[in-house]
Amino acid sequence: MKVVIFESISKIIITIVFAYSMDVAFREIWLMDEFDRAYARGKYIPVDVELNLFPFALCFFLVLIYVVMSWKLKPRKTSELMMKSGELQDSDERERFITNRAARTSYVVASTGGVVAMILIVFSTSIIYRFPSFPIYLIALILITSTIAYAITWCLEFNK
C-alpha cells in the first residue's frame, strides 16, 4: 500500500510542476504570438521574450528522484520499469483484483472529469482571457483527481 501512496503522491506533485512548466512556456508563446501579430500590422513593439527554464529543470529533477525512489521501493526488471506505472500493483491475485477495481474508478472519474472540463471551457471565456493557461490546469486537475480516486479506492479495497 505504501508503494501506491508514494507513487500517487509523486505523480500528483510532478503533474502540478509539469502543468506550471507548460503554463510558463504557453505564456511566453502567447507573448511571442502577440509580438508577431503587432509586427505584421506595421507596429513595432519591443518584446523581450525569455523562457524560464527553472520549472522544467525542477520537473526533470523531481522525475529523476521519483524514478530512483520508485525503483528502490520495489525493484523490478528494467522492462517493467519503463512500461509499468508503479501504482499498478500486481504482486499477487488479490492486488491484481484491487488494481482492477481502482483502475475502473479512476477511468470513470477521468471520463466524467473530461466531460465536465469541456463544459467548463465553454462557459469560461472571460477566465481564459484573463488566465490563458486555464485549460492546462484544467487537464492537470483531471489527471490529479483520477489519481486521487485511484489511490483512495486502492487503499480502501486493500484494507477491507
Next chain:
Amino acid sequence: MEIKNRIKELRARSNLTQKDLAEKVGVTRQTIIALEKGTYVPSLLLAMNIAEVFQEPVDQIFFKGDA
C-alpha cells in the same frame, strides 16, 4: 450467501504462520489475512494450492455459508 473457509483453523493445526502459508501458496500475507477474515474470495487456482498445502479437498476448506 457467501464463501466461508477453515483456513485459520487449518493453519493453526499445521503450526504455520500467515507468512509461511503466503509463501507456500505464492501470495502476500495481506491476502491470507483477507482470506481468513472472509473479505476476499480466492481464485480456483489459489484455493487448490491452499488445499494442497493442507492436504485436504477444496470443498472441505471452502464452503458456502449464510451472510
